[in-house]
Structure formats: C-alpha cells, structure tokens
Amino acid sequence: MGLTEPVLGTPHTPAYSLGSEYRYTALSQAEPRAEVRLEKYDDSSLLRELAALRADFRVLQEENQKVNLRMESVERELLAKDAQLKELQSLLSVLDGQVASADRQWSERMENLKRNMDAEREQRHLQMEKLSSNVAQELSRVQSKPEPGKSAKTGEKFIELVIQKGDTLSGIAANSGVSVQRLKEYNGLKNDQIRIGQVLKLPVK
Numbered sequence: 001m002g003l004t005e006p007v008l009g010t011p012h013t014p015a016y017s018l019g020s021e022y023r024y025t026a027l028s029q030a031e032p033r034a035e036v037r038l039e040k041y042d043d044s045s046l047l048r049e050l051a052a053l054r055a056d057f058r059v060l061q062e063e064n065q066k067v068n069l070r071m072e073s074v075e076r077e078l079l080a081k082d083a084q085l086k087e088l089q090s091l092l093s094v095l096d097g098q099v100a101s102a103d104r105q106w107s108e109r110m111e112n113l114k115r116n117m118d119a120e121r122e123q124r125h126l127q128m129e130k131l132s133s134n135v136a137q138e139l140s141r142v143q144s145k146p147e148p149g150k151s152a153k154t155g156e157k158f159i160e161l162v163i164q165k166g167d168t169l170s171g172i173a174a175n176s177g178v179s180v181q182r183l184k185e186y187n188g189l190k191n192d193q194i195r196i197g198q199v200l201k202l203p204v205k
Contacts, residue, residue, distance in 0.1 A: 135197050156203060158186075163198040176202050 161172065169192045173180045180192065187200050194200070 158201045158203045161200045161202055163194050163196055163200065165196055167194065167196075168192075169194055172200065172202070178202060 169180055169183060169189075173183055176183075178186075182203070183189070183200065184192070186203055
C-alpha cells in the first residue's frame with residue numbers, strides 16, 4: 001500500500017488515503033481564542049490619589065521654604081559671627097601692639113630705676129664713708145683734747161658716753177647724778193645743746 005494524493009479535505013483539514021479500503025482524515029484542532037476582559041477603571045480613586053499627591057507636594061514645598069529660611073538665617077548668623085571674629089582679631093592685634101609697647105616702656109623704666117638705685121647706693125656709700133671718717137676724726141679730736149676743769153694732778157676718773165638719738169643734757173645729768181652745770185664745765189660746753197655721735201665725759205664719784 002502506498003500514499004496517494006489527498007482526496008478530501010481543506011487547507012486546514014488535509015485527508016490521506018491508506019489504500020482502497022481505508023481512508024484517514026486528519027482534522028486540525030481549532031486554536032483556542034484568547035478572551036480579553038476590559039475592566040472599567042474608577043476615576044474617583046485616581047482623583048483621590050492625585051489630590052493626595054498634590055497635598056504631599058504642598059507639604060514638601062512648605063518644608064522646603066522653611067529649610068531655605070533657616071539656611072538664610074544661619075548664613076546671616078555666620079556672617080555676623082565672622083564680622084565679630086574679624087573685629088576681635090583686630091582688637092587683639094591692637095592689644096598685642098599695646099602690650100609690646102608697654103613691655104618696652106616697662107623694661108626701659110626698670111633699667112632707669114636700676115641705674116638710679118645703683119647711683120644712689122654708690123652715693124650713700126660715699127656719704128657713709130665720709131661720715132664715718134668725720135666721726136672718727138671728731139672722736140680722735142675729742143679724745144685728744146685736754147679735759148676742761150680737770151687738773152692732771154687730781155687723777156679724777158671719768159667715763160665716756162656717746163650721744164644717741166633722743167638724749168638730752170638734762171636727761172644725762174639726771175641719770176648720772178651729775179648736774180648740768182658740772183657736765184657743761186667738765187666737757188667745755190657753752191650751752192645745753194648736744195648732737196648725735198658726740199662723746200661726753202661723765203666724772204665718776
């Protein structure tokens with residue numbers, strides 16, 4: 001048995017003959033149709049979502065404006081702080097100059113004071129040396145001077161008293177038991193005046 005040309009069928013349903021006794025026809029299966037369902041969209045839901053988005057956008061705009069205002073305020077504060085900082089730096093520069101000038105003046109004054117003190121110390125030292133020399137000369141002169149009103153033959157004893165600050169002839173006379181007149185005669189004094197460093201002779205009874 002051999003295949004022969006199809007005797008029945010359509011372009012979609014070809015037929016094949018299997019000899020003279022059997023005939024087989026292959027029918028094509030119908031393709032399933034795709035069903036498309038169109039759902040109606042709710043416009044009110046879209047409007048609500050759009051309104052919510054617009055509200056969120058307005059909130060974002062307000063927040064953005066607040067942030068911008070805050071940034072502008074911060075920038076103004078920073079500019080003011082920067083101006084204050086520059087002013088402080090200028091004042092510090094002026095103060096540094098004044099301090100440096102004051103240091104120089106203070107150093108110069110200290111040097112002048114030191115020189116003046118050294119000169120005054122030297123002058124006082126010279127004055128003390130001169131005064132010591134004068135006192136020594138006066139003591140030598142007083143000690144070598146003959147005792148007034150005293151006879152060398154009597155051998156009368158006496159003590160020497162160096163006049164201190166606050167001493168008076170009357171006070172010395174009262175403490176020693178020798179009259180003022182006797183002290184004046186014994187030391188050759190013309191009056192009651194005595195001076196510091198002067199040596200008086202007091203007769204011993």
